[in-house]
Amino acid sequence: MDLVASILIQLLNGVQYGLLLFLVAAGLTLIFGIMGVINLAHGSFYMLGAYMAWYFATMSGSLLAAILIAIPLAVALGLALEWLLIRHFYERDHLYQVLLTFGLILIFEETRSLLWGDDVQGISIPAALNYSIPLTDTLSYPVYRLMMSAVCLLIALAMYLLIQRTRIGMMVRAGAHNREMTEAMGINIRLLFALVFAVGVALAAFAGMLASPISSVYPGMGNQVLIICFVVVVIGGIGSVHGALVAALLIGLAETFGQVFLPQIAGMVVYLLMAAVLVFRPQGLFRKT
Amino acid sequence: MLNPTRVLLAVALVALIAFPLTGGGIFYIQLLTKVMILAIFAMSLDLLVGYTGLVSLGHAAFYGLAAYTLVIVQPGYDPMSILISLPAALAVCAIFALVTGALVLRTRGIYFIMVTLAFAQMVYFVFHDTPLGGGSDGVFINARPLVGWDEWRLLDLNDRTTLYFVVMALMVGVYLLLRRILDSNFGRALQGIRVNEHRMRAIGFPVFRYQLGAYVLAGVLAGLAGYLSALQFLFVNPEIISWHQSGAVLMMLILGGMGTLSGPIVGAFVFVLLEEFFKDDTVFGAFAKHWQLMMGGLIVLVACFLPRGLIGLVQRRRELGEAKHDG
Numbered sequence: 318m319d320l321v322a323s324i325l326i327q328l329l330n331g332v333q334y335g336l337l338l339f340l341v342a343a344g345l346t347l348i349f350g351i352m353g354v355i356n357l358a359h360g361s362f363y364m365l366g367a368y369m370a371w372y373f374a375t376m377s378g379s380l381l382a383a384i385l386i387a388i389p390l391a392v393a394l395g396l397a398l399e400w401l402l403i404r405h406f407y408e409r410d411h412l413y414q415v416l417l418t419f420g421l422i423l424i425f426e427e428t429r430s431l432l433w434g435d436d437v438q439g440i441s442i443p444a445a446l447n448y449s450i451p452l453t454d455t456l457s458y459p460v461y462r463l464m465m466s467a468v469c470l471l472i473a474l475a476m477y478l479l480i481q482r483t484r485i486g487m488m489v490r491a492g493a494h495n496r497e498m499t500e501a502m503g504i505n506i507r508l509l510f511a512l513v514f515a516v517g518v519a520l521a522a523f524a525g526m527l528a529s530p531i532s533s534v535y536p537g538m539g540n541q542v543l544i545i546c547f548v549v550v551v552i553g554g555i556g557s558v559h560g561a562l563v564a565a566l567l568i569g570l571a572e573t574f575g576q577v578f579l580p581q582i583a584g585m586v587v588y589l590l591m592a593a594v595l596v597f598r599p600q601g602l603f604r605k606t
Numbered sequence: 607m608l609n610p611t612r613v614l615l616a617v618a619l620v621a622l623i624a625f626p627l628t629g630g631g632i633f634y635i636q637l638l639t640k641v642m643i644l645a646i647f648a649m650s651l652d653l654l655v656g657y658t659g660l661v662s663l664g665h666a667a668f669y670g671l672a673a674y675t676l677v678i679v680q681p682g683y684d685p686m687s688i689l690i691s692l693p694a695a696l697a698v699c700a701i702f703a704l705v706t707g708a709l710v711l712r713t714r715g716i717y718f719i720m721v722t723l724a725f726a727q728m729v730y731f732v733f734h735d736t737p738l739g740g741g742s743d744g745v746f747i748n749a750r751p752l753v754g755w756d757e758w759r760l761l762d763l764n765d766r767t768t769l770y771f772v773v774m775a776l777m778v779g780v781y782l783l784l785r786r787i788l789d790s791n792f793g794r795a796l797q798g799i800r801v802n803e804h805r806m807r808a809i810g811f812p813v814f815r816y817q818l819g820a821y822v823l824a825g826v827l828a829g830l831a832g833y834l835s836a837l838q839f840l841f842v843n844p845e846i847i848s849w850h851q852s853g854a855v856l857m858m859l860i861l862g863g864m865g866t867l868s869g870p871i872v873g874a875f876v877f878v879l880l881e882e883f884f885k886d887d888t889v890f891g892a893f894a895k896h897w898q899l900m901m902g903g904l905i906v907l908v909a910c911f912l913p914r915g916l917i918g919l920v921q922r923r924r925e926l927g928e929a930k931h932d933g
Contacts, residue, residue: 355716355720402910405910406909411661411716412661412856412860412864413860413909413913415661415663415719415853416905416908416909417905419853419857420901420903420904420905420906420909421902423898423901423905427899428899431896540849544723544727547723548724551713551720551721555717581736583735585731585732588727588728591724592709592725595709595710595712596712599713600717
């Protein structure tokens with residue numbers, strides 16, 4: 318019985334981790350797919366989100382209030398960045414996008430260091446969600462993690478509806494498919510790009526906020542997530558949101574179960590998975606060629 | 607006609623040779639040795655990025671693999687011949703490049719950037735998480751490899767000036783080797799692939815094999831740089847494989863000017879000197895702790911305004927001058 322319960326716990330953990338990765342990877346894959354921009358600084362938004370959540374939650378005493386303050390800030394940051402810098406790099410070689418966003422990472426990390434210092438911080442789980450559901454006599458599962466998964470699933474559903482069922486979503490899909498043609502049809506592509514970028518930033522920052530009570534808040538926390546999300550995007554296929562969802566779940570489960578069953582090579586499992594996908598489908602699982 | 611870039615380079619080389627003879631301080635001899643090692647590293651990346659058109663963000667993997675090979679091949683307190691550890695390090699890099707190259711070259715563009723980064727990260731975790739090379743704390747190397755065999759010695763690498771000249775000779779050697787390769791049919795084919803891969807394939811060039819050749823060669827030369835770095839500092843830690851290292855070498859390349867061989871050399875010098883300047887607390891006081899902010903700002907500015915690098919500035923002035931001359 319305990320074995321079943323502990324496998325269930327790992328399963329839930331893997332799904333929760335995967336859904337969190339999806340929030341970051343969804344923005345990344347849309348920014349790649351639609352604007353053709355590689356954004357290394359995407360992990361920094363995750364880090365900034367977590368720090369903002371910690372900072373505002375300590376000030377206001379409520380994580381929810383902190384999230385409500387921080388999300389508009391993240392959107393504003395995304396819009397400002399797009400307008401100031403990213404917009405001028407759409408037509409440039411990927412090499413310069415790499416360089417630009419690499420420089421941005423250094424700037425964000427040092428700004429974080431200037432504003433909030435280099436210490437590891439933590440937030441407590443909101444009291445209303447700080448209890449566990451008992452599974453067996455000894456094992457239980459924290460409600461906060463279940464809530465995280467539920468919120469991520471809701472966002473995934475909302476994104477699906479937005480992209481598949483609305484006019485804006487139609488423009489996004491058209492833009493991802495053929496940028497020039499979409500522009501020729503009279504779609505305001507600049508505004509669309511700015512919006513997609515800002516939403517991507519906000520999603521990554523929100524993932525950081527959600528994760529802040531269960532993982533501590535620390536410098537460089539975005540880099541780890543970013544590289545895993547690259548793997549997610551490679552496996553799922555660039556520009557494919559549902560590919561990102563499937564790949565994120567796959568990676569989340571592989572990493573979680575890897576740490577349980579193969580702890581010696583857990584760090585490598587994800588990359589081996591990527592190598593396997595590259596051998597059989599170099600364009601990713603869900604990208605049409 | 608005399609190429610001003612090459613004249614400058616020749617002058618710089620003479621200055622580099624003369625520097626230790628004028629009694630330059632030990633600190634600067636070590637700093638310049640480090641710079642020249644990074645110049646080799648940046649030149650190796652240029653072969654991929656500047657000449658073959660493959661933007662790799664995982665080049666530090668080779669640098670680190672070679673450095674760790676030295677650690678693993680020579681674990682004890684006794685120095686071992688360089689004739690064993692150097693070929694071993696380069697062979698490890700060649701094999702890793704061959705295996706990962708066959709995979710990453712199945713992808714293009716953004717995918718290629720992400721996949722090279724991911725493989726480098728895999729190597730990072732191998733040395734970070736396993737006790738193979740001292741884990742996250744890094745590991746000391748107890749003795750510098752010997753240049754010689756049995757009782758016979760050609761050079762003593764413990765002498766800092768000797769090491770300086772050895773590294774300089776290798777840097778010039780790598781420059782000449784790459785120059786020669788790029789002028790060969792193989793090198794010309796690589797440059798053709800950068801411009802138009804499909805056309806090269808249509809003409810009948812085995813594009814994949816040429817790219818793989820370039821990838822392996824670049825990996826081996828990066829390995830040479832990593833090996834020299836471990837040999838210089840006698841210390842290796844996983845951070846040399848981190849993507850900051852891969853990003854930094856890309857920055858050197860673009861700062862100097864990619865697609866030229868002198869560019870990466872100039873870039874390595876300017877990058878390290880700027881880094882030392884930003885870190886200098888006599889200039890920036892307490893803010894020197896946040897030197898990465900200034901470095902980040904500089905990188906953003908280079909990406910925005912200096913796509914062809916410093917060498918590009920010199921060349922553009924020359925092109926403008928020639929245009930005026932012709933007109």
